[in-house]
Amino acid sequence: MAAVRVVIAKPGLDGHDRGAKVIARALRDAGMEVIYTGLRQTPEQIVSAALQEDADVIGLSILSGAHMHICPRIVELLRERRMHDVLVVVGGIIPDVDIPKLNALGITGIFLPGTPMQTIVEFIMGHARARTSLTDSTGANQ
Amino acid sequence: MPPVAADRSFTTVSGRPVDELYTDESTASLDYARDLGDPGQFPYTRGIHPTGYRGRLWTMRQFAGFGTPEDTNERYKRLLKAGGTGLSVAFDLPTLMGRDPDHELSRGEVGKCGVNVTSLADMETLFEGIDLGQLTTSMTINSPASMIFAMYLVVAEKQGADWHTLSGTIQNDILKEFIAQKEFIYPPRESMRLITDVFAFCTEHVPRWNTISVSGYHIREAGATAAQELAFTLRDGIEYVQYGIDAGMDVDAFAPRISFFFNSHSDFFEEIAKFRAARRIWSRVMQDRFGARNPRSWQLRFHAQTAGVSLTAQQPYNNVVRTALQAMAAVLGGTQSLHTNALDEALALPTAESATLALRTQQIIAHESGVVNVVDPFGGSYFVERLTSDLEAEALEYFARIDGMGGMVEAIERGYPQREIAESAYRFQQAVETRERIIVGVNDFVAEDEPPVGILYIDESAGEKQLAKLDTLRRQRDQTRVTSALDALRRGAAGADNTMPLLLDAVRAYATVGEMCDALRDVWGEYVEDAVI
Numbered sequence: 001m002a003a004v005r006v007v008i009a010k011p012g013l014d015g016h017d018r019g020a021k022v023i024a025r026a027l028r029d030a031g032m033e034v035i036y037t038g039l040r041q042t043p044e045q046i047v048s049a050a051l052q053e054d055a056d057v058i059g060l061s062i063l064s065g066a067h068m069h070i071c072p073r074i075v076e077l078l079r080e081r082r083m084h085d086v087l088v089v090v091g092g093i094i095p096d097v098d099i100p101k102l103n104a105l106g107i108t109g110i111f112l113p114g115t116p117m118q119t120i121v122e123f124i125m126g127h128a129r130a131r132t133s134l135t136d137s138t139g140a141n142q
Numbered sequence: 143m144p145p146v147a148a149d150r151s152f153t154t155v156s157g158r159p160v161d162e163l164y165t166d167e168s169t170a171s172l173d174y175a176r177d178l179g180d181p182g183q184f185p186y187t188r189g190i191h192p193t194g195y196r197g198r199l200w201t202m203r204q205f206a207g208f209g210t211p212e213d214t215n216e217r218y219k220r221l222l223k224a225g226g227t228g229l230s231v232a233f234d235l236p237t238l239m240g241r242d243p244d245h246e247l248s249r250g251e252v253g254k255c256g257v258n259v260t261s262l263a264d265m266e267t268l269f270e271g272i273d274l275g276q277l278t279t280s281m282t283i284n285s286p287a288s289m290i291f292a293m294y295l296v297v298a299e300k301q302g303a304d305w306h307t308l309s310g311t312i313q314n315d316i317l318k319e320f321i322a323q324k325e326f327i328y329p330p331r332e333s334m335r336l337i338t339d340v341f342a343f344c345t346e347h348v349p350r351w352n353t354i355s356v357s358g359y360h361i362r363e364a365g366a367t368a369a370q371e372l373a374f375t376l377r378d379g380i381e382y383v384q385y386g387i388d389a390g391m392d393v394d395a396f397a398p399r400i401s402f403f404f405n406s407h408s409d410f411f412e413e414i415a416k417f418r419a420a421r422r423i424w425s426r427v428m429q430d431r432f433g434a435r436n437p438r439s440w441q442l443r444f445h446a447q448t449a450g451v452s453l454t455a456q457q458p459y460n461n462v463v464r465t466a467l468q469a470m471a472a473v474l475g476g477t478q479s480l481h482t483n484a485l486d487e488a489l490a491l492p493t494a495e496s497a498t499l500a501l502r503t504q505q506i507i508a509h510e511s512g513v514v515n516v517v518d519p520f521g522g523s524y525f526v527e528r529l530t531s532d533l534e535a536e537a538l539e540y541f542a543r544i545d546g547m548g549g550m551v552e553a554i555e556r557g558y559p560q561r562e563i564a565e566s567a568y569r570f571q572q573a574v575e576t577r578e579r580i581i582v583g584v585n586d587f588v589a590e591d592e593p594p595v596g597i598l599y600i601d602e603s604a605g606e607k608q609l610a611k612l613d614t615l616r617r618q619r620d621q622t623r624v625t626s627a628l629d630a631l632r633r634g635a636a637g638a639d640n641t642m643p644l645l646l647d648a649v650r651a652y653a654t655v656g657e658m659c660d661a662l663r664d665v666w667g668e669y670v671e672d673a674v675i
Binding site: 008012013014015016017018021022024025026028034036037038039040042064065066067068069070093095096097112113114116117118 | 246250254456490584
């Protein structure tokens with residue numbers, strides 16, 4: 001089976017990238033292909049990166065409180081571009097009251113401070129779209 | 143209690159192995175006069191004041207800011223009424239990144255992580271009813287430090303305060319932004335120019351101002367070990383002194399106003415040793431490397447903040463205990479100023495109640511624990527002295543490596559400190575993952591049902607209010623005056639003029655933070671880092 005491809009992104013103005021970098025390495029060590037966008041990406045840039053990279057998963061690291069602006073916009077852009085099967089997961093500081101709102105957008109992978117890396121790896125493995133055998137080992141996608 | 147497993151390794155939170163017992167052999171190479179000195183004496187290992195906290199307690203300075211300037215002004219008045227002895231401003235991300243509330247990237251961010259300050263009008267509101275001539279204010283601002291400082295100076299002037307006696311601190315430390323917190327705007331060398339401009343301006347006009355707070359806090363929060371925090375912070379300090387000298391200043395003219403800011407993390411003894419080592423290293427660097435002759439240039443003064451990164455979202459009341467221990471380490475290490483984190487800060491900005499409890503923690507240490515009675519009470523401890531020397535040696539090794547690269551700016555451009563920190567962060571996370579390192583309430587002693595704590599929830603209303611105020615400001619101010627001040631700023635930045643007087647003119651014309659930062663973006667461009675994991 002081909003490796004799951006994950007775009008890890010830091011949206012918004014925040015530069016605290018410890019979590020994004022740690023999780024990027026953990027996913028890579030778990031055998032995934034990880035693309036890290038770097039800092040201060042707009043939702044448009046993140047979705048474009050996911051499209052270009054043929055990503056199965058977008059992982060957002062948000063600590064600044066801007067998640068209720070960023071997440072709906074990402075979901076909307078994915079819908080516009082018919083990227084329905086791209087899994088969106090969010091890690092960071094998300095107040096409890098916002099979790100049902102994110103769930104309603106279809107975002108169920110929400111990882112709060114203290115989540116073991118293994119939990120995140122397992123969630124992605126269990127929920128990312130299946131890469132079929134048509135994807136060959138050179139990484140060319142059908 | 144089960145016995146500790148025989149194969150368990152005994153290390154500090156930084157992964158430093160420690161022995162079971164330290165004896166006089168551990169400190170045999172120490173010479174009291176050369177390596178310790180009495181408090182107030184070179185090399186200041188034991189502190190910069192001969193009488194420690196008997197002469198004066200540390201400043202209890204609680205970092206605060208959220209929403210609109212009106213919201214934060216109310217919080218400041220509450221903190222001062224509760225016995226806080228200084229102010230510390232937390233700005234929101236748009237302000238920190240030099241973007242006005244109407245910029246695309248500011249959407250959803252206004253007032254969330256701190257207070258939004260767009261123009262002089264907001265700064266006037268922020269300090270309404272607070273006499274800036276009578277207290278000191280610390281402002282955590284870096285890329286737009288000069289702009290925010292200029293606003294503060296104008297507000298102080300309008301209140302009738304004299305710049306020559308005005309005191310406070312701007313963080314103004316861009317190197318740690320490139321290394322750790324990543325709130326940079328301009329490329330490194332242009333950013334350094336802004337900082338040396340502030341050094342030169344203050345030497346002449348605001349001589350009691352702390353022109354920079356060279357910060358290890360964010361380096362540590364990003365994952366650095368204690369030794370890396372110590373090494374990178376002090377090496378940053380060396381870089382600033384060198385740039386000041388290269389800009390034509392006499393070292394003793396500006397070095398006494400350089401201050402530091404460290405993290406006070408969870409490993410009690412390692413932190414105390416780190417603060418002691420910092421003072422010893424700095425005094426020697428200033429004397430030997432830079433030939434400073436003024437004792438004030440030799441003395442490392444610092445603010446400390448307990449470790450935000452150590453706070454857990456799980457069982458948040460445990461954070462009160464963590465913070466108290468960390469605060470105790472900072473006090474025993476001789477801090478000049480302290481911020482204690484609130485119990486809910488892994489979840490949100492603190493509520494008024496949790497912020498007050500954090501301040502009470504400091505007051506209990508100061509007035510009930512008795513630790514303030516004796517200067518440097520761990521001086522002479524075999525363990526603490528050995529740790530102090532070991533941390534110093536490790537920092538000096540990093541200095542040599544960074545000097546070999548040509549300096550800290552060059553090391554940053556190569557991504558060297560960034561990679562070192564990312565490695566340490568990942569190692570720590572793996573140790574937590576495998577439960578080699580226990581975090582109470584997170585990977586052991588986990589509670590099944592936790593009652594939620596009430597948190598401060600910041601909605602979009604602050605953003606809407608700030609947008610409306612910006613709109614009014616732009617309609618009411620003298621636009622010709624703004625345009626000409628911004629043009630003068632561009633010309634000055636392209637040449638060699640000191641930027642501070644030009645920024646003061648722009649501030650007085652009510653130019654916004656975004657407009658002033660954009661004027662410099664036009665001339666200097668923006669820095670983009672290589673995204674490496």
